[in-house]
Amino acid sequence: MKKILVVDDEESIRFLYKEELEEEGYLVECAKNGQEALEKLTVFKPDLVSLDIKMPVMDGIEALKRIREKERHLPVILCSAYGEYKQDLTTWASDAYVVKCADLTNFKSIIRKLLDLS
C-alpha cells in the first residue's frame, strides 16, 4: 500500500484529502506545517508528499528544499489556493504544482501518475 503524507495548515483540507485518498486505497498521514512534515518524513517514510505552500512555522517552499536535501527522488506535489507561485523557480524542484480545487479528480490523477499506478 502506497503511503502519502498530506501537509496543510487547514484542518478541513487535511480531513478532506485524507478521506479522499484513503478511499483511493492509499495510507495517509497528515502534518500541519513544514516542520511537522519533516519530522514525520523519517518516521512515516511516505511514497509521496502533498505540500501546501502557505503555512505557518515553515512554509511549503522551505519544506520542499529540506525534503530535497534528504530525499532527492521522493515525489512532491505542491498545492496552493491559486497559481500565484507558478513563477517561483524553487517550485520547479517539485514534481507537480496543483491549484486547490473542490474537484479532486485532477489531483488524484496526478498522484496516480507520479506513483506510476496509472
Place this chain on the structure above:
Amino acid sequence: MAIPMNSYDLLKSIVQLSMTSFPISIKLDRMVQSISEAFPSARCLLLKPEEITRDGFLFRLASEKEPLWVEDGSSFQKENVLPEEESFLYPSFACIPLNDETTSQGILYLGFPKPHPFSPEEVELLLLIGEVMAGVIQNEHLYQKAEETISELKALHEMGKAVASTLKLENLFPLIVTTGLKILKAKGGVLRIEDKRTKELKLKWSVGNYHQHPLDEKIAKRVFYTQTPLFFNHFGEEKPSFSILCAPFLSQGQILGTLAFYDKDSDASKFDKKDFQLFLMMVNQLSLAMENALTHYEISNMAQENEKRVAQLSTLWELNKALLTTVHFERILHLTLTAITIGEGLKFNRAMLFLVNEKDRLLQGAIAVGPDSAEEAGKIWDTLSREKGPLSDRIAQFTSPNHSHLNEIVKGIRIPLEKEQCILSRTVLEGKPFNIQSHQSKEGGAQIGCDRGCRLGSEVGCYVGEHLSRDPKVYSFATVPLMGKGKVIGVILVDNLYNQNPITEEDIHFLSMFSNQAGLAIENAMLYRNLEQVHDELKETQNLLIQREKMVALGELSNSIAHEIKNPLVSIGGFARRLYRTIPDDTMEKQYTQTIMTEVARVEKILTDIFNYTHDESMAFKPCNLRNILEESLSLTQEKIAAGKVELVKDFSEEIPQINGDSHQLRQVFSNLIHNAYQAMKGEGKLSLRLHSIAKNGTSYVEVEIADTGGGIDPENLHNIFNPFYTTKDKSLGLGLPIVHKIITSHRGQIEVDNHPGKGVNFIITLPASEQGRESRCQMAEDHP
C-alpha cells in the same frame, strides 16, 4: 525852272496819301505816281533797301543819309558806280535817302533827260516829301511789329490757357505739341520726357514721323544733356534738308525733357530767329505747366499707390479676421489657402502648403487648394462671385470638400530639407520668396531645378503642357516662406495655371505679407493641437493611474479575501462531492448536494477570475497562429451553437501572418467574446467571425472581428464595458471584458467596439503581426520592469 505843278498841291496829295488806309505798297506807289505827275519829264521811282546793291554809290548814299543833287550829269564823278547802277546816271538826277533814326528805308530817285537845275523850293519840297515817305514806311514797320507782337502774345496766351486747362499728362502732351505746331506753323513736333526711374529720355508724343529721323534722337539727347536750346537749318544737297527747333524743359534747375519742332509749313520750310525766340518763350512758359502736371502725375500715382495699399491692407485684415475664426489646425490650413485662391483675396489659381518636419528634416506636403481642371476653376469662380457678404465670412464659410487630385498629390510629397536644388527647400533654407518661370521639360512636366522624378516637377508643375497652349510653354509659379516666430515653418507655393496671369513682384509682396500672418496662425494652431494632444494624453494617463490605483487596492483586498475563502470553499466543495457519491440517485438530498457543488464551482471561478485580473500573470510570448486559436476558442461554444438556431459565418483569409502572443490568454479573449456574443443572441441570430491581415502606416496587423446580432449594447453602458465589476448580466462578475481588454493591450493590440444599438455589436481586435509583435514585447518589458 519853275515847278510845273503847284508844290502845295503835290505836298497836300502826298500828305493825304500818307493818311489813307491803303496798304503801304499802294500808298508808296501812289506817292511815286504823284511825284512823277508833278515832274512829268522825269523818271521817278522808290528804291527799297533790298534793291540797293552793296558797295555801289546808291548804298553809300543810303548809309551816309545825304541827298544827292546832280544838275549836270557830265560833271558827276563816276567812282563807286556799279555796272547795274549805270542806268541811274541820267543827265540830271536827284537821290533822296529815306531814313528813320537808325536805318535806311530806301532812296527816292528822280532822273531828268536833260540837265536840270534844282531850285531851292524844289530841293525843300523833295526833302519834305522824302521825310513824309520815310515816316510812312517807319509807321508801317512799327505797325507790323506791333501786329506780330500781338499775334505772338495771343498765341502764347492761347497756349498758356490750353496747358493750364489740364493736369493730366496724357492730355497735356498732345496739347503742347499740337498748339506749338500751330503757333510755329511747323510740320511736325516731338516731345520727350525723362523717365524718373530709368533716367532715360522717352518719346511721349509726336506729330509727323520726325521721331524716326536718324538725327532726331541724337539732337534731343544733346539738348537734354547740355541743357542748351538748338536752332538748326540743314540744307545740304545730298541729304534731304530739314529745319529744327529744339529746347529743354527746365524747371527750378531741373531738366524734365525736350521739345522739338520740324520744318516750317511754308515754301522755304525754314525757321528763322524770330521763330526760335518765340519757341524759347513758349518752352519757358510750358516748363512750369509741365512741372505742375508731372508733380500732379506723381502725386496721383502716389495716391493710387496708397489706395492700393489701403485696399491690400483691408483685404489682409479681412483674411486675418477669417484666420481668427478658428484654432483648429486643419481648418486654419484650409482657410489660409482659400484666402490665397479666392478672387477678392490673393487671386491665385492654385495654392499648396508644405510644412517643415524638424525631426526628420523633411518638407511635407500638407494641403492643396485648387481646381483640377479649367472647367472646374470656372465653376468655382462663378459660384464665389455670386456670393455676398464680408470677405472674412465667406472665406470662413467656404468649406468645399477637398478631395482634389492635387491635394492627394501634394499630401504625398516629402522633400529632404538638405536638397538645395529643390526650390521648396531653398525657400525654407534661405527664408526668401522665389518667382520662377520654368520651361517644360522633355518628359512633359515643368523643369523646376529638381531631380528627375521629383513629384513637384512631374505632377504639381504637372500636366502643365496640357494647360499651356502658347509657345514657349512656360510654367510660372512662386514660393514664399511661411514664417512662424523667428523661424520658417513651411512654404506656400502658388501658380496661375488656368488663367495664366503673370505673377508680379507686387503679388509676391502681398502674398508674403499674408503668409507672415498665416504662419503665426498656423503655428498657434499647431501649438494648440499639441496642447490638446498632451492634454488628452495626460487625461488618459490620469485615468490609467486612477484605474491602476483602484486595481492595486482591489488586488490587495481581493487577494486576502480570495485566500481566506479558497480553503474553506475547497473543503465545502470537496465534502459535497463525497456526499454526492454516497447519496442514492433520485433523492432530494442528491439535488441539494449537486447545487452546493455547482455553486462552489462558480465561486471558485469567480475567485480565479479576480485573482487573474489583479495579478499580472506573466505571459509566454510565442509566435502563434490566430486561425488555430480562434478555431480552438470557437470549439468551446460550437456545440451549443450547433444545437441552437445560431448561424455561424466564418470568413478567414488564406494567408494570415503569425503574431507574437500568449496563446492561452488569447484563447481566453476569443472564447470570452464568442461566449458573450452567443449569450447576447439568446440562441437565435448570426455570429460572424472574420480574420484578415491589414496594413496601417506601413506596418502589418492581423484583424479579428467577432460580430453578433444580439441587439448591441445600450449606448449608456458602452463607456463602462471595459470597467471591472460593471455588468448588466445577473450572473456575471463583470470581469470578462476587462480581462479581454487587459490581455489585448498587453499584446500591444487594439480593441474597437462597433456598436449598433438594436441590431448587434462587432468587436474588432487588431494585433501587430509577428515582426512588430516582438518589438512591442521589448517595449513592454521596459514599461513593466
